Amino acid sequence: MIPAAFEYHRPKDMEGVLSVLAEHGDDARVLAGGHSLIPMMKLRMADVPHLIDLQDVGGLGGIDVADGTIRLGAMVTQAEIIAHEGLAKAAPILREASLQIADPQVRYMGTIGGNVANGDPGNDMPGLMQCLDATFTLVGADGERQIAAREFYQAAYMTAREDDEVLTGVSFTVPSGGYAYEKQKRKIGDYATAAAAVQITRDGETCSGAAIAMTNLSDTPIFSDAAGAALTGTQVTDSDIDAAVKAMLSDIDPTEDNRGPIEFKRHASAVILRRAIARAWSRA
Amino acid sequence: MTDKMHIKMTVNGQAQEFLAEPRELLIHTLRERLDITGPHIGCETSHCGACTVTMNGKSVKSCTVFVAQANGSDVTTIEGLGTPDNLHVLQMAFKEHHGLQCGFCTPGMITRASKLLEENPSPTEEEVRFGMAGNLCRCTGYQNIVKSILAAAAEMNAAKEAAE
Numbered sequence: 035m036i037p038a039a040f041e042y043h044r045p046k047d048m049e050g051v052l053s054v055l056a057e058h059g060d061d062a063r064v065l066a067g068g069h070s071l072i073p074m075m076k077l078r079m080a081d082v083p084h085l086i087d088l089q090d091v092g093g094l095g096g097i098d099v100a101d102g103t104i105r106l107g108a109m110v111t112q113a114e115i116i117a118h119e120g121l122a123k124a125a126p127i128l129r130e131a132s133l134q135i136a137d138p139q140v141r142y143m144g145t146i147g148g149n150v151a152n153g154d155p156g157n158d159m160p161g162l163m164q165c166l167d168a169t170f171t172l173v174g175a176d177g178e179r180q181i182a183a184r185e186f187y188q189a190a191y192m193t194a195r196e197d198d199e200v201l202t203g204v205s206f207t208v209p210s211g212g213y214a215y216e217k218q219k220r221k222i223g224d225y226a227t228a229a230a231a232v233q234i235t236r237d238g239e240t241c242s243g244a245a246i247a248m249t250n251l252s253d254t255p256i257f258s259d260a261a262g263a264a265l266t267g268t269q270v271t272d273s274d275i276d277a278a279v280k281a282m283l284s285d286i287d288p289t290e291d292n293r294g295p296i297e298f299k300r301h302a303s304a305v306i307l308r309r310a311i312a313r314a315w316s317r318a
Numbered sequence: 319m320t321d322k323m324h325i326k327m328t329v330n331g332q333a334q335e336f337l338a339e340p341r342e343l344l345i346h347t348l349r350e351r352l353d354i355t356g357p358h359i360g361c362e363t364s365h366c367g368a369c370t371v372t373m374n375g376k377s378v379k380s381c382t383v384f385v386a387q388a389n390g391s392d393v394t395t396i397e398g399l400g401t402p403d404n405l406h407v408l409q410m411a412f413k414e415h416h417g418l419q420c421g422f423c424t425p426g427m428i429t430r431a432s433k434l435l436e437e438n439p440s441p442t443e444e445e446v447r448f449g450m451a452g453n454l455c456r457c458t459g460y461q462n463i464v465k466s467i468l469a470a471a472a473e474m475n476a477a478k479e480a481a482e
Contacts, residue, residue, distance in 0.1 A: 041321075
């Protein structure tokens with residue numbers, strides 16, 4: 035419950051953030067909503083001598099839907115995502131997924147940037163961002179760079195973000211077609227036993243494209259290119275869905291924990307993906 | 319040990335100013351420094367919601383906010399909602415509909431419910447259950463908490479209509 039002492043910084047701009055990061059390196063961490071970092075600090079699992087609060091840093095908020103592109107500032111909260119009508123219209127899968135993340139209090143504080151940068155495979159947004167083929171913007175001493183969500187995750191808590199970089203936003207093309215974020219969990223606020231993000235487009239009776247990503251079934255989110263490809267060009271019959279599920283199962287690598295043994299997680303992930311595809315297809 | 323910070327915040331309408339280590343959790347500030355002991359601590363993993371307060375218009379779990387972050391903020395706790403002689407509609411409804419037993423989750427429940435009804439003045443039963451999902455209760459089984467909140471919503475809406 036009691037975190038270790040730290041030096042607190044609340045810069046007004048990104049320059050201020052970067053200068054603390056440059057000065058203290060590994061000893062400094064940014065604080066967004068605080069709802070993964072503070073729990074880890076309270077358990078003394080995260081050691082953060084210098085905490086950089088981003089709440090006053092300009093330019094990290096805002097939801098923009100314009101010219102076929104959606105851009106979310108890193109400090110946009112889950113509650114803001116849920117409340118934003120324009121976003122719900124342009125990319126309804128975000129509201130559907132956000133409503134399955136945590137609980138109301140956590141959603142008022144927890145941010146999209148924190149969710150995707152955390153690196154915990156239990157987080158829901160990373161898989162969703164891979165499904166949407168989102169791009170993350172990072173700022174460091176050498177300036178800004180972009181990296182695809184599908185390239186960002188390396189292992190549990192290991193991402194392509196360097197220690198002296200800050201994730202400032204996510205952006206993606208307005209998705210088209212049907213969508214579903216389906217999540218099996220033990221209770222409200224739990225990380226997924228298995229979850230699937232699906233976007234699917236249709237041309238008449240035929241699936242013209244599908245993107246599928248799985249949550250908490252490996253040490254990173256899993257974008258299953260093969261699962262999406264298995265649906266493309268089909269009529270999304272039961273046997274086509276079987277093929278997509280089979281492809282997904284060869285991409286995931288779940289581990290046993292108190293959410294269940296590996297075989298159960300494989301079973302649950304198949305059920306969840308079937309449901310997600312069916313729902314997305316019905317909406318396409 | 320780090321240097322103490324000069325903290326200013328408004329709690330239940332009263333300006334507060336003090337020196338505190340940045341790592342102090344808002345729940346400890348309220349309970350131990352300001353003697354506002356309605357908000358409780360039921361866990362160390364941010365699940366139970368017994369510490370829920372309203373900070374800058376948001377329901378937050380004050381166990382997961384550093385006092386340094388709360389510097390400059392406006393906080394309302396259960397003590398700011400009503401008094402024993404003049405209960406808030408929600409407090410009265412929890413009393414009448416037996417929405418509490420041990421009372422440990424109640425301050426967080428009612429503070430959260432006050433924000434829920436502000437955002438959604440006429441929730442369905444399902445919306446109440448989902449909107450209160452960040453608050454655990456070990457005594458009631460939730461049923462009477464839901465009843466209490468729905469009753470308070472009806473009463474607040476009737477009062478609003480009467481006033482118009």
